[in-house]
Amino acid sequence: MEEFFRIIGGFNQVELFDLLLRRYSNIDFIMSLPFDEFCEFVVVASEKMQEEEIKQQWNQMLPFMCMKFLKYVPFDEYKQGITGENIDTRPKEQIIDEILKLHGMESL
Numbered sequence: 001m002e003e004f005f006r007i008i009g010g011f012n013q014v015e016l017f018d019l020l021l022r023r024y025s026n027i028d029f030i031m032s033l034p035f036d037e038f039c040e041f042v043v044v045a046s047e048k049m050q051e052e053e054i055k056q057q058w059n060q061m062l063p064f065m066c067m068k069f070l071k072y073v074p075f076d077e078y079k080q081g082i083t084g085e086n087i088d089t090r091p092k093e094q095i096i097d098e099i100l101k102l103h104g105m106e107s108l
Contacts, residue, residue, distance in 0.1 A: 019045050054079050 011019065017027070023045040024030050030041055058078050065072040073081075088095060100106065 016042070019049060023048065050083075051079070054082055057082075 020030050020041070021027055024041065030038065033041065055075065058073075058075050061070060064070045
């Protein structure tokens with residue numbers, strides 16, 4: 001659930017629907033899911049979108065790596081280099097409290 005709130009904070013309603021419609025063709029099915037399952041769909045869709053964007057960046061650099069203009073970096077290593085720095089290492093309770101305060105809710 002914490003992952004859902006981290007991801008959803010970066011989207012407005014239109015962007016969220018766009019994300020879900022690009023990933024899943026039947027929005028009525030997605031919207032009818034129980035909240036926890038809906039959250040899982042949003043998390044997976046967001047992760048897949050991010051991975052696709054990283055893969056596109058890597059694919060654009062691949063010809064230059066093959067011509068040795070850039071040092072070759074395997075995709076998994078490239079992806080880790082991009083996403084590894086974005087990992088929040090704070091305790092999950094602190095992150096949840098911050099999210100709840102941002103939305104005007106009480107802390108746990």
